[in-house]
Amino acid sequence: MIKSIIIAGFGGQGVMLMGKIIAESAMLDGLNVTWLPSYGPEMRGGTANCTVIVGDEPIGSPVVDVPDVVIAMNIPSMIKFEEMLKKDGIMILNSSVIDREPSRKDIKVYKIDANKIADAIGNSKVLNMVTLGAFARVTGLVKLEMIGKALEETFAGKNKKLIDLNLEAVRQGMNSVS
């Protein structure tokens, strides 16, 4: 099994971190992973994206043409990556920002009101973790327990509250999709 995920949004929406946590939790679960960022001036103000691949076989190419999952946090990202998505692939949308439908009908679409859920938790920044929770529930590729560990690794040295806050966001994201 090898699954590829493209995560895209505005710089500042935390898409790189979301990708990193997915990669790290999968790694902690014993899987092979790669995380490949878009880099360069593209990051300044514009959109950012990363490609994460997880699998139980060795991973060759860190670049994908046909991702299994696309997580789009804004409209330009949805438009840019929709076309590439595999037939019957999964598209996770941040519906707080994306107020329209993808044009393809042969994909599975999940809408997450990420900003609203994050605001309700009391920190608008955790919208990426809310989305990550939804991703985990929908795909089953990463486990909550491992996400918790990955957050601990990532925020090592920061206060426990921050980790709890992020984990709570992941949980609520999981519950937001059925």
Place this chain on the structure above:
Amino acid sequence: MKMLMKGTEAIAEAAIRAGCRLYFGYPITPQSELTEYMAKRMPEVKGVFLQSESEVATVNMLYGAACTGKRVMTSTSSPGFSLMQEGISYMAGAELPAVFINVMRGGPGLGDIQPSQSDYFQSTKGGGHGDYRMIVLAPHTLQEAANIMGEAFDLAFKYRMLVTILVDGMIGQMMEPVELPEWKNIEELKEPDWALTGAKGRKPRKVTSFDLDPYELEKMNLRYQATYKRVAENEVRYEEFKIEDADIIVVAYGTMARIVKTVADSARKEGIRVGLFRPITLWPFPYERLSKISQNVKHILTVEMSYGQMIEDVKLAVNGKTNVDFYGRSAGVVPTPMEVLEAIKKIAR
């Protein structure tokens, strides 16, 4: 324990573990994280980090530090590597060991900052003046990159040669789980018998790259050539992936090779038997082995993130025994698996 690391960080940490305590560098994308890692880490291990004023200065700082017989390194990206060529030629002439990391980006000129493999000629054929060579290693995963650092220093000292680790922006910027190599005990590293340390109780030593008497200079050059010959005989490294039954062998290195691994699998699903031959040492190039395996295949396809540089070595190796085709994109555009598969299908027809 495996850690999720960025390529630049994995390389930097592995270098420190391999006994490197002297790093000189100048920021340049897409490898500045390596420089920044060293800025933070070297003081922690009581090593030296120095940001130079330019790559011209960097390479000469390396020259000086290498004269003292210690493990020294720098990292840069294409435009910076160009500026280092003068110093590289001098270091090669002075038979100084050092490790260079070139995280290639699109060129020529200022180019861009996206991944590329267009510095192959510069590294393997000599970007500076004179009859010199440097060992060029091209890892294709972060684990391999981390493992190869120790080997790079060992080779540099064994042969008194420069070693370049040639990777690209993708390997520099991506993350992958890495099991870091063991720590080398730097106390155990022997001081070479040519090192300039102050002539206390011994005859003064000299390290230079020149002799105005051509016959003497020729002797020096013949010595370099003898070293290069020994390296070519003993240090060739490559990987073969599913080549046993292959009708088409793709030759690719670094990032391109890992993309081809994925492509080989998908081609096989479509009934095309594809294998990969991956040079790990770009110099010395695995001519002999490639020559041998090319006898039994219908096609060789060279795939590069350039408009065709390594293909010249591939053609030398194949020497007309079979067809050699090429597919490549450059300027920071990375060929996708699908494009490479198309290229393979075209020649399979």
Place this chain on the structure above:
Amino acid sequence: MATVDKIVAQMPKSLSKVEFSYCPGCHHGIVHRIIAEVIDELGIAEKTLMVAPVGCSVFAYNFFDLDGTVAAHGRAPAVATGMKRALPDRIVFTYQGDGDLASIGTAEIVHAANRGENITTIFINNAVYGMTGGQMAPTTLIGQKTTTSPYGREPKANGYPIRMSEMLSTLEGAVYIERTMVTTPQNVIKTKAAIKKAFQAQIKGLGFSMIEVLSTCPTNWGMTPIEAMKWLEENMTKTFPLGVFVDKTKGMI
């Protein structure tokens, strides 16, 4: 309905329509505008050649509606020298950051100034490398944290902030060198006067002129634009005092 009596602010003609790629609160844009206004006022747009550096202002050649090129990192003064020697009656200026001018390109700027090369240099000193993500520059202040001086710049390891204006003003060939900033409208007016004078010195064929503008980099300083402005005024001006360091133009322009 309001009618337009008089246009008080307008895009200078020498600026192109290309949108600036600078971060909010970055001073590069302000200085571009000033240069363009000066070129317009002097009426030299059609005979001016610009040399952009490698740094955040690498795109400057596109932001000005002038003939322009980009030099290799640090080499703009040498490129400008070549242009000026080939076309002595044109106006040639370089636009350079502190990494470009005060680090990798020190040899080129020193020798251009020393030759009294009849060019003008606009030097943007923001105490860091902007383009590459906030590494230490030769102009980084003592104690200032950057990504390559994570423990703060320490003189023993990294030397001291280099004062290029003071240094270059000791050279015979330099005819006008001034350091300014653009934090307030008054400062902007002063900077404009300085840049104008520098170009006038070139028009008169007097020799090398340079204006150093202390600038902000909110992004890599990790500050808001307002905080950055304040930090510049309170800290940078202590290490880099404003003023005229050499003026051999008196009575000539």
